[in-house]
Amino acid sequence: MREVFHQSLEDLQSQLVEIADLVTVSIDKATRAFATSDVELAEEVIADDAKIDELAVKLDEQAIEILARQQPVARDLRVVVTALRVSASLERMGDMSEHIAQLARLRFPERAIPKGLKGTFTKMGELDVEISRTLAELLRTQDLRLADTIRNTDDDIDELHASVFEKVLSDNWKGEAVATVDATLASRYHERFADHAVAVAKKVIYLATGDWRIEEEDIAHAIEQQQELGHA
Numbered sequence: 001m002r003e004v005f006h007q008s009l010e011d012l013q014s015q016l017v018e019i020a021d022l023v024t025v026s027i028d029k030a031t032r033a034f035a036t037s038d039v040e041l042a043e044e045v046i047a048d049d050a051k052i053d054e055l056a057v058k059l060d061e062q063a064i065e066i067l068a069r070q071q072p073v074a075r076d077l078r079v080v081v082t083a084l085r086v087s088a089s090l091e092r093m094g095d096m097s098e099h100i101a102q103l104a105r106l107r108f109p110e111r112a113i114p115k116g117l118k119g120t121f122t123k124m125g126e127l128d129v130e131i132s133r134t135l136a137e138l139l140r141t142q143d144l145r146l147a148d149t150i151r152n153t154d155d156d157i158d159e160l161h162a163s164v165f166e167k168v169l170s171d172n173w174k175g176e177a178v179a180t181v182d183a184t185l186a187s188r189y190h191e192r193f194a195d196h197a198v199a200v201a202k203k204v205i206y207l208a209t210g211d212w213r214i215e216e217e218d219i220a221h222a223i224e225q226q227q228e229l230g231h232a
Contacts, residue, residue, distance in 0.1 A: 005070050008062070012083040013139070015059045019090045020136035022052050026097035027132050027193060031125030034100050034186065035118075039108040045101035052094035056087045063087075075210075082207045086139070089196045089203075093132070096193040103186055112186065114179035117167060124160045124190040127153055131197045138204055147201035154194045161191040 026045055033042035063084045066072065072080055103112045113121050131153045138146040164187040167173060168180050175183070 008066055009079050017140045019055050020139050023093045024132040026094055028129045030097040030100040033104040034112050037108055037111050039105050042101040042104040046098055049094050049098040056091040059087045078207050082203050086200050086203050089200045093193050093196045096189045099189045114175045114183045127157050128190055128193050131194050135197045147205055150197055150201045154198045157194040161187050
């Protein structure tokens with residue numbers, strides 16, 4: 001019976017990785033569609049978001065069933081609670097990808113990226129894809145060093161997000177109202193995508209440590225412990 005229970009917990013982790021991989025594909029396609037006004041690629045992202053939603057719902061149902069039938073405690077309970085919260089964040093990341101794709105479709109055949117911001121949005125897109133790939137690997141391996149990488153990448157995205165607002169609010173900004181709205185919305189979607197990745201990383205840290213409000217030095221200690229166990 002316990003073997004079946006632990007297999008169910010492993011299935012939750014595998015499903016999270018599957019969703020995270022789909023989110024990575026989604027943000028990669030969305031940023032490319034946004035950069036190149038590829039409406040077909042944008043349509044793929046919008047259509048495929050339903051698959052992410054479906055898998056998230058399936059995972060949540062399985063997690064709730066485990067809670068009801070197995071009444072897990074200690075770390076097993078943390079696994080189930082973390083899975084529920086992570087699936088919600090991954091689903092929202094998929095939504096952010098879809099929003100970016102919708103902007104690309106809305107402005108087709110024109111470019112959605114306003115003049116003067118192409119480099120900024122190209123970099124934001126690259127970083128979002130990078131953070132999503134790192135997140136999928138974190139969920140796959142539970143390597144806490146990747147959580148630190150995600151946090152650092154999020155800082156870079158935050159800086160780019162702030163630079164977009166500085167640009168559109170400056171006296172030199174010549175963009176029309178539509179371009180201003182597109183820039184602020186797209187930047188916000190990119191920034192929120194990364195924020196959700198950070199939220200997931202924190203939940204993985206909670207799974208490893210059992211502490212929601214863990215300090216940076218405690219994370220470093222947890223990483224050291226993890227590395228020591230790996231070499232034991």
